[in-house]
Amino acid sequence: MNAPILRVDDLSVEFATREGAVRAVRNVGLEVFAGRTLALLGESGSGKSVTAQAIMGLLDTPPASITSGSIMFEGTDLVTAVERVRRQVNGEGVAMVFQDALSALNPVYTVGHQISELLRVRRKMSRSAARARAVELMERVRIPAAARRVDDYPHQFSGGMRQRIMIALAVALNPRVLIADEPTTALDVTVQAQIMELLTELQRENGMGMVLITHDLGVVAEVADDVTVMYAGRIVERGSVEELFEHAAHPYTRGLLRSMPRTDREDDELWAIPGAPPSPVLTPKGCAFHPRCDIAIDLCRSEQPGLEVIAAGRTSACHLRAEVFDGRA
Amino acid sequence: MSAMMPPDTGPAGAVAVDEPAASTPPSAMKSLRRFLAKPSGALSISMLLVFLVTGLLGPLLVDRPGGLGSEILRSPSVAHWFGTDDLGQDVFAQVVWGTRVSLTVAVAASAIAIVIGTALGLLGAYSRRADAWVTTVTDLMLSLPLLPLMIMVTALVGPSVTTLTFVIGLFSWPEVTRLIRSNGLVVVSMPYIDGARALGATGWRIVTREVLPAVVPLIVVSVLLTAARAVISEAGLSFLGLGDPDSWSWGRIILNAQRSGVISTAWWQTLFPSLAILLLVLSATVAGVRFNDSRDPRLKDR
Numbered sequence: 148m149n150a151p152i153l154r155v156d157d158l159s160v161e162f163a164t165r166e167g168a169v170r171a172v173r174n175v176g177l178e179v180f181a182g183r184t185l186a187l188l189g190e191s192g193s194g195k196s197v198t199a200q201a202i203m204g205l206l207d208t209p210p211a212s213i214t215s216g217s218i219m220f221e222g223t224d225l226v227t228a229v230e231r232v233r234r235q236v237n238g239e240g241v242a243m244v245f246q247d248a249l250s251a252l253n254p255v256y257t258v259g260h261q262i263s264e265l266l267r268v269r270r271k272m273s274r275s276a277a278r279a280r281a282v283e284l285m286e287r288v289r290i291p292a293a294a295r296r297v298d299d300y301p302h303q304f305s306g307g308m309r310q311r312i313m314i315a316l317a318v319a320l321n322p323r324v325l326i327a328d329e330p331t332t333a334l335d336v337t338v339q340a341q342i343m344e345l346l347t348e349l350q351r352e353n354g355m356g357m358v359l360i361t362h363d364l365g366v367v368a369e370v371a372d373d374v375t376v377m378y379a380g381r382i383v384e385r386g387s388v389e390e391l392f393e394h395a396a397h398p399y400t401r402g403l404l405r406s407m408p409r410t411d412r413e414d415d416e417l418w419a420i421p422g423a424p425p426s427p428v429l430t431p432k433g434c435a436f437h438p439r440c441d442i443a444i445d446l447c448r449s450e451q452p453g454l455e456v457i458a459a460g461r462t463s464a465c466h467l468r469a470e471v472f473d474g475r476a
Numbered sequence: 477m478s479a480m481m482p483p484d485t486g487p488a489g490a491v492a493v494d495e496p497a498a499s500t501p502p503s504a505m506k507s508l509r510r511f512l513a514k515p516s517g518a519l520s521i522s523m524l525l526v527f528l529v530t531g532l533l534g535p536l537l538v539d540r541p542g543g544l545g546s547e548i549l550r551s552p553s554v555a556h557w558f559g560t561d562d563l564g565q566d567v568f569a570q571v572v573w574g575t576r577v578s579l580t581v582a583v584a585a586s587a588i589a590i591v592i593g594t595a596l597g598l599l600g601a602y603s604r605r606a607d608a609w610v611t612t613v614t615d616l617m618l619s620l621p622l623l624p625l626m627i628m629v630t631a632l633v634g635p636s637v638t639t640l641t642f643v644i645g646l647f648s649w650p651e652v653t654r655l656i657r658s659n660g661l662v663v664v665s666m667p668y669i670d671g672a673r674a675l676g677a678t679g680w681r682i683v684t685r686e687v688l689p690a691v692v693p694l695i696v697v698s699v700l701l702t703a704a705r706a707v708i709s710e711a712g713l714s715f716l717g718l719g720d721p722d723s724w725s726w727g728r729i730i731l732n733a734q735r736s737g738v739i740s741t742a743w744w745q746t747l748f749p750s751l752a753i754l755l756l757v758l759s760a761t762v763a764g765v766r767f768n769d770s771r772d773p774r775l776k777d778r
């Protein structure tokens with residue numbers, strides 16, 4: 148594997164709130180490689196979207212502040228980059244697909260206008276060339292009758308079609324990295340599969356690196372190459388998808404996998420990790436997962452486990468990582 | 477003054493956002509039809525049109541009042557619809573000529589207030605750093621006693637139509653800023669603003685192409701309400717003797733009545749210009765409120 152296109156190191160993000168500082172992201176590191184998909188997995192509130200927003204420069208400062216770390220894209224640290232560089236990278240270097248396309252597209256402009264404006268501003272295309280390219284892009288994401296629908300407004304499209312249009316916008320400038328934050332959560336199951344297929348297809352075609360934020364372990368198993376699991380703002384486990392699904396090295400990951408509905412197993416009952424994720428203001432001392440962990444020991448309540456290598460390409464932040472990994476605990 | 481703001485301007489920004497086809501011609505026609513569907517809409521717009529035509533064409537048809545006439549302090553008659561003043565001048569002619577000045581000051585002052593108010597409101601809504609300043613300055617301006625300040629400035633600079641226009645315009649933007657800012661904040665927090673930022677849009681682009689179109693309906697309302705306020709301010713300042721001594725305005729007609737001591741006897745000299753002020757302010761305000769209501773889908777049957 149060559150060098151990553153996008154490399155996040157030791158990233159921490161805090162929000163100043165009335166209840167105190169919310170440490171939404173803590174010392175997170177990610178590496179995104181060309182042509183590979185990194186799945187970012189974790190319960191609601193674990194800091195996945197905030198990580199994505201930090202990469203895209205979408206955090207409002209204040210209340211947010213990046214308290215540590217770097218986001219390196221092609222030799223530039225996006226954390227410290229000046230506004231002009233930052234904007235240049237957005238769209239062309241790193242682009243993002245949001246969960247809810249209806250609200251992520253401007254309701255007062257036609258979809259064709261939104262795509263062609265982007266091309267006119269960033270690619271200095273003429274009005275007619277940009278419009279032609281917009282139709283092409285809409286055809287590429289398989290909008291039926293694209294040439295006719297180019298002058299429609301976002302609300303005139305179905306949810307799935309709107310998501311396709313947002314994808315067309317995101318890939319319009321051929322970004323090197325595409326971040327998709329729960330791109331299919333708002334859609335029907337059948338449409339979900341089509342959208343995922345389209346995303347992976349575009350990724351292969353353009354050789355993009357992709358960060359896929361999702362709750363859906365089934366999707367992860369299908370499209371991801373690498374998996375990073377987050378809990379309470381921290382990374383708790385990292386590995387390739389096959390190995391991680393084969394045997395987890397962190398009790399939280401193990402719980403997630405166990406709660407996954409499986410068709411290949413007889414015991415069809417739904418299982419869930421007991422308890423709820425901690426409040427973002429009052430994270431438990433020691434390992435943040437210890438109140439919910441079935442194998443917690445005394446050390447877990449007092450000391451925060453570090454993210455350490457357990458095997459080649461595998462890391463885990465658990466005092467009992469070796470035991471969990473070997474299936475002894 | 478702020479009592480004339482429509483009671484429910486808050487969500488209007490959000491409304492504008494929710495109506496996707498708002499900027500397209502077919503829907504503009506539709507909203508016009510909806511605006512006129514209520515008598516208040518049709519009436520106020522007709523009234524404004526009457527004033528506009530009077531201001532534009534009136535002075536071409538009616539002689540400029542001036543000099544001394546022989547018929548002094550006549551009550552309204554066929555020859556002098558609005559009567560005559562103590563110099564024998566026709567009050568109808570004065571009101572017609574005054575319409576032009578009042579409208580000019582109203583439109584120009586409101587234009588100044590709208591430009592400044594919208595620019596600062598958008599700046600405050602978009603930039604958190606600038607917002608602290610914008611809010612502080614706006615609140616400060618809103619808390620100032622406006623009339624004494626306007627009097628002072630006008631007296632210092634020297635009364636003229638231009639002075640009046642600038643003084644009124646430069647003191648009227650804070651209301652606009654407050655309205656545009658609060659609704660701009662709603663728009664700025666919309667996910668599609670993040671969508672634009674994620675695609676590398678500049679702050680300028682976001683403000684002018686994403687936020688501004690969404691608050692345009694509010695700007696229309698603001699224009700009408702600010703113009704209404706400007707008419708009152710203009711009349712007030714003119715009545716206080718701070719108007720342009722060389723041009724007719726409604727305030728000046730009443731001032732003349734007061735100066736010549738006939739304010740209690742020659743009722744026609746005060747009634748007609750007052751009526752003109754009242755009708756113009758009322759129709760502009762009603763039109764503004766009606767426009768706001770006709771855009772609000774929650775009030776569809778109104």
Ligand SMILES: Nc1ncnc2c1ncn2[C@@H]1O[C@H](COP(=O)(O)OP(=O)(O)OP(=O)(O)O)[C@@H](O)[C@H]1O
Nearest residue numbers: 162164169171190191192193194195196197198427
């Ligand atoms: N603007 C904000 N102000 C304060 N806290 C915030 C803000 N945005 C996010 N947070 C906090 O940051 C934490 C992480 O949120 P984030 O949106 O990244 O979660 P997530 O992993 O994407 O969850 P989900 O799966 O629900 O999308 C949450 O606890 C949330 O309360």
Ligand code: SF4
Nearest residue numbers: 434437440447465466
């Ligand atoms: S460190 Fe302890 S509490 Fe945390 S996951 Fe590992 S065993 Fe459980």
Ligand SMILES: [Mg+2]
Nearest residue numbers: 195196197328
């Ligand atoms: Mg999220």
